[in-house]
Amino acid sequence: MSKNTIKVRFAPSPTGELHLGGARTALFNWLFAQRQNGSFFLRIEDTDKERSKTQYTEQIIDSMKWLGLNWKTPVVYQSGRTERYKHYLNILFKNDLCYRCFCSKDELQQSKVDGHFLYPGTCRNLSEHEIKTKLNQGITFTIRIKIGSGKTMFNDLVYGKNVTDHNELDDFIIIRSDGTPTYNFSVVVDDYEMEISHVIRGDDHLSNTSKQIIIYRALGLKPPQFAHLPMILGPDKKRLSKRHGAPGVQSFADQGYFPDGLLNYLALLGWNPKNDDEIFSLTQLSNKFSLKQVQKKGAIWDEQKLHWISGQHMMQKSSKFILDQVRAINPEWGKGSDIAVLIRILDLMKPRCKSLKEVISLSEPFFISPVVFNDGEKARAWPNQKTASNLIGCLKKLEQIAFWNAQQIESEIKQYVSTKSFSLGKIIMPLRLALFGSLNGPSVYDIIEILGKKEVNKRINFALETFSNI
Known part of the structure; x- marks a missing residue:
């Protein structure tokens, strides 16, 4: 990989649909690649055979396409890379940097009860004879990496210097008992072989980073640079989840949101544009994005702000x-x-x-005449039978209009009200309710123009008949 080649990836696990936190991570990776003229890859981390589902893989890919976060093909699937993991595992075995652990779950639990909160290295120094005996007995095993003394340090592009003392770690598992690689091992192999230059992900992975760097160094490989993004938080300042009512990306697509509005809002969850601008196209975001402007503090999900930004994109x-x-x-x-x-x-x-x-x-x-009216709105707009007589007079005025347009309609209604002893609102509210079935909506003059004289007459007369008992 050349020094100036920027390669990033988004690597979701297909154990559920693409959630908002994942979409934000994908977006920041994509923006970084665009800004640096680099490449953006999609990798499906599907080594967890029990939880990974094809339907979620398809949904994640569909959501990424809907968002417009295009990646460099093909999609990489961890499930198809078993031989590559074996290759790197053999390197560790060859250099005596990993070992088989035959400890059962019960034995590991008892070790914790005995006060060993970290794995005590029970199987680390088994002899070849002991290992062969256990293998012949069919005892299942995991594979653990050997961790030496010292510290692991790295500079996170968001959080700065990070130091982990190896006394805080144990010989962690890199291969499960079913032979599949753990996250920390597979991600190192994949990122190295994909020539990933920058790993940009949620800060819930900060604790994994030192472990991954240990694996990189054990394999004699150069680690990428790391940047960890702040969590998206719910209103209670806890990690955003379904219990906060946060839908997945597919839900926004199903509801007919525009993806650029959702992406615009997600970009502002953790990234500061350094000015008061809030509405951005995807192109504008990619031209402005910088990891230096990513904040450390968790960003709080604000549904009302999302709706406002989505509305701004709708108007564009x-x-x-x-x-x-x-x-x-x-x-x-x-x-x-x-x-x-x-x-x-x-x-x-x-x-x-x-x-x-x-x-x-x-x-x-x-398109459909209102037939059901909210009691509260009805009480506000149609307080008594005087409202009916006012509306009848207004209807007669409307029937006389020759040039049916909003401007003329507004002029005639205001002229009618000026000859009466009530305010404009006393006629606009019942008109809106009768014509639109609600006190909310666009200008009543525009509504009247679009509905046309015949439909307006029909709807007002229906309301007069419906509310006649007030």
């Missing part, structure tokens, strides 16, 4: 683009309406929505 999209995306989710949306009308509806709804599913649900009153 053209309504024609949003229409195509909505139709991809729901081909029946707006069916029978002119494209110009649908574009107008989307122009009105964009500032109010954070996802495509929300566009679909909140725009429904443009």
